Each structure stands twice: as structure tokens, then as C-alpha cells.
Amino acid sequence: MGDMNKTNLNWAEINMSALHHNLEMVRSQLTAGTRIMAVVKANAYGHGAVEVSRALIDYGVDAIAVATLGEAVELRVNQINIPILVLGTVAGQDIEELFEQGLLPSLNNLEMALCLNECGRKRGQKIKAHLRIDTGMGSYGLLPDECMQIIDKLVKMEYLELDGIYTHINTIYGGRREDAIKQVSSFEHLMTQLRQRGIHIPMVHASSSPAVLKLPEAEYDMVRLGIVLYGLPCGNQFLDDRVRAVMQIKTRVVTIKEVGSDFGVGYGCTFTTMSPTRIATLAIGYADAGFLHFLKDGEVLICKQRAPIIGKSCMDHLIVDVTHIKEAAVGDEAVVMGEQGDERISAEEIAMRSGICMDNCDLVCLLSSRVQRVYIK
Incomplete structure (x- = not known):
């Protein structure tokens, strides 16, 4: 008969060695100097956001991404002090929390940027943010056709610093490489326009897990790693047979x-x-x-x-x-x-x-x- 312990009648074993292995497997395929943002939204995909984030920091990731402000604040409360990008939207009444916790908001529209700049003006504090571009997802982000006019306004804001710009290549999840390449081309066209205007944005990122492994041309300055870290399949097949289930x-x-x-x-x-x-x-x-x-x-x-x-x-x-x-x-x-x-x-x-x-x-x-x-x- 096995042990009967009231605290562990059911449990999930999280293998940190497998997590480290998966990270290093991806890192070995990246261009030297490419930064890694680990995605720990939804409680690190069920694995436990705080413990996983602590481990990933020890393993050398450069930044963390979450979906909500609440997820970001939980990490800050638990002394996760590296840059944290909030991928989702933040309600107007909660914007001050972004400043107080030193978080990176995603800019999905001009209104959000104006609110951040005004809040920064009142606080006498500048905030960094990442601009999200919708190249095909249809949810968050600016459409490519409207970007340049809005970016021209963003770079003139006194209390808002455009620290990053990114997109999400959603079509790669269905294995449609041709559609994914179209998304990358749309994003790259925007990057070309920025370079021509002399606008430099420090962090450019487009690749999530499947794009990192299957679309190297979308690597840019930083990659966002989610499911591959946890050794999970994508579309009922593994992204790479070297990944280990965590x-x-x-x-x-x-x-x-x-x-x-x-x-x-x-x-x-x-x-x-x-x-x-x-x-x-x-x-x-x-x-x-x-x-x-x-x-x-x-x-x-x-x-x-x-x-x-x-x-x-x-x-x-x-x-x-x-x-x-x-x-x-x-x-x-x-x-x-x-x-x-x-x-x-x-x-x-x-x-x-x-x-x-x-x-x-x-x-x-x-x-x-x-x-x-x-x-x-």
C-alpha cells in the first residue's frame, strides 16, 4: 500500500530539469545575442507562475510576459524583478499600477498611449511600453495600415517611451507556413518604414514558440517562448522531438x-x-x-x-x-x-x-x- 497523505492526494510534478533543457534547446538555435522573453501567463500554463519564473530567471531569460495586470502584480509581489510585459489590455482605472510596479504595458490603440502619457505627466514619471501590431490575429493591436500615423504621435510623447514593437504570428500554429510568411512580410514592411524615417525601437519581437522553431526569419531582437518551454505539443504534434514534457x-x-x-x-x-x-x-x-x-x-x-x-x-x-x-x-x-x-x-x-x-x-x-x-x- 502506498502513502496516504491528505496534502497530496492529487498533484502535478513539475520537472525543472526538463524546463531548463527545453530552454537551452531553443537557445542553441538562436542567433547569438537574441533575447528571450518567457511567457508565464495562465499560471505558467498551469505549471505555477512564481516558481517557474524564479527558475527561468536563474536559467537566464531576459524578460517575462503575462496576459493580465493581476498576473504581473503577483509576480512583482513575489520579487520577480526583471522586465514584465503585459500582453493584454489594462483598464483605465488601473493604469497607475503599471507605473507603481514598473511594468511594460502593451499599446493596442492610441487611447491607451494617451492615458499612459497623461498619467506619467501627473506623476512626473516616464513609462516604457511595447506597441502591438495586428498582422492577422484580429484581436489586440494596431492594423499595419494605421501604424505610421500613430507611431509618429507616440514618439513625440514626453512621458511614454516606445521600448518595443511586436506582432503575433498566429497562422504558424495551424502549420500554414505561407500565411505565416505573409504576416512576417507585413511586419517587416512596417520595420522598413520605421528605419527609413530614422525611428529606432530597441526591442522588436514576432516569434512565439512555433515560429522560433519553424520560421527563423522572424527572430528579430527577441523571441517569446511559451509552449515549447513546457514541452507541450502544438496542433497535436510536438514542435521539436527534443523537447521534454515538464x-x-x-x-x-x-x-x-x-x-x-x-x-x-x-x-x-x-x-x-x-x-x-x-x-x-x-x-x-x-x-x-x-x-x-x-x-x-x-x-x-x-x-x-x-x-x-x-x-x-x-x-x-x-x-x-x-x-x-x-x-x-x-x-x-x-x-x-x-x-x-x-x-x-x-x-x-x-x-x-x-x-x-x-x-x-x-x-x-x-x-x-x-x-x-x-x-x-
Whole structure:
């Protein structure tokens, strides 16, 4: 029987050596001097933003990117003191917080720039910002055709310093290289216009994880690394076969019982046993890992063997068939995602069985705070 510890009935193991390996694998492919911005939005894609950021700073990243002001403030409170870019928008009433925390806002429109400049004037404090260009995403950022007129105004603002300019090459996520090249060409045309006007912006960045590995012409001064750091697939395939999965999701067997044939399992009795069956309950449900709600014909690993999930996932537990695993016992470790012995259940396998798109690592972002993160070297 394994250990039963109330603090770790389910947990995610975060392998920091794998994180370091993935970073160095990408770094080895970059031009010398290219800076690295690590993306730790959505709690570092479920891996734990504070601990991951601390490690990445030790590993030599130059900057951090998050989606929201709240995420950035959490990092500052935890002494993450390198540059932090806020990729999303910031409400007008929260702009002062950007100054107080020394953050880099993204400029998505002229109105945001005017608010920042006015706030800086009142505070007697200058703020650096990065201008976002929409070359095809359709969400945040200025359209290329309107950029030059607005940039002419930005560079004249007394309390706003244009420290960076960037775009997001979204089409590379679907593997459409030709469309991605069009986005790069649109962005490069803008860079050419800036150079012709003698406008120098220190940090130019366009590449996120798939572009770094598949579109080297978009490298520029800095790259933004997200999913590749965490060893996650993109579009149900790995960006590079050298990356290592950083997260494993584990739980424990909490009950085992013998039931007869024609026994209904779970809510709605969607599974009925055909013969006497040995069933085990695991201490993890869709409130812990949201993808479990969608998982079809899923399996877990117990005693180095695959055990099929039977019935619907419950909010707080799963039921699996361990009839064929005679040695299974209460307290045993069960791997929901990861490795045990020679068996492996990967993120892409779960994504396919769940019908979840892995383009933006949806699966691990569905891991709740109830799942303890355990960091291993």
C-alpha cells in the first residue's frame, strides 16, 4: 500500500530539469545575442507562475510576459524583478499600477498611449511600453495600415517611451507556413518604414514558440517562448522531438471494491459491468483537471499498467477498472498524465481522447489550484 497523505492526494510534478533543457534547446538555435522573453501567463500554463519564473530567471531569460495586470502584480509581489510585459489590455482605472510596479504595458490603440502619457505627466514619471501590431490575429493591436500615423504621435510623447514593437504570428500554429510568411512580410514592411524615417525601437519581437522553431526569419531582437518551454505539443504534434514534457499529473487510489455483473458505475450509470469487476476510485475529478469532464475512453497508469476509466468523471473523483491489476492497492500512485514504468500517457493522447485542441495548451491550463504543484530537480 502506498502513502496516504491528505496534502497530496492529487498533484502535478513539475520537472525543472526538463524546463531548463527545453530552454537551452531553443537557445542553441538562436542567433547569438537574441533575447528571450518567457511567457508565464495562465499560471505558467498551469505549471505555477512564481516558481517557474524564479527558475527561468536563474536559467537566464531576459524578460517575462503575462496576459493580465493581476498576473504581473503577483509576480512583482513575489520579487520577480526583471522586465514584465503585459500582453493584454489594462483598464483605465488601473493604469497607475503599471507605473507603481514598473511594468511594460502593451499599446493596442492610441487611447491607451494617451492615458499612459497623461498619467506619467501627473506623476512626473516616464513609462516604457511595447506597441502591438495586428498582422492577422484580429484581436489586440494596431492594423499595419494605421501604424505610421500613430507611431509618429507616440514618439513625440514626453512621458511614454516606445521600448518595443511586436506582432503575433498566429497562422504558424495551424502549420500554414505561407500565411505565416505573409504576416512576417507585413511586419517587416512596417520595420522598413520605421528605419527609413530614422525611428529606432530597441526591442522588436514576432516569434512565439512555433515560429522560433519553424520560421527563423522572424527572430528579430527577441523571441517569446511559451509552449515549447513546457514541452507541450502544438496542433497535436510536438514542435521539436527534443523537447521534454515538464508536467506529470498524479493522484492516488482511495478505495477498491469488488462488484458483480450488471453493476452501474457513476452518475447516470453510463457504464455497466458485464462480469464481476474490481473497481478503484481515484482522488481526482474534473474540478481538479477540467479535461477529465470531456475524456472519452480514457486510461490511467497504476502499477505500471493501463487501467480504463469507467463511467463519467465526477467533480472530485474517477472510477477505473483494475480487475486485471491484481496488485493494485489503496494508496497506490495513479498517473493521469505522464510516465510509469514503460507506459506513458501524453498530453497529446489526452487531447485526442478529449476532443480538446492543443494549439494553445488548453489541457494543462484546465488544471485547478486544488492540484498541488510539486517542483522536482
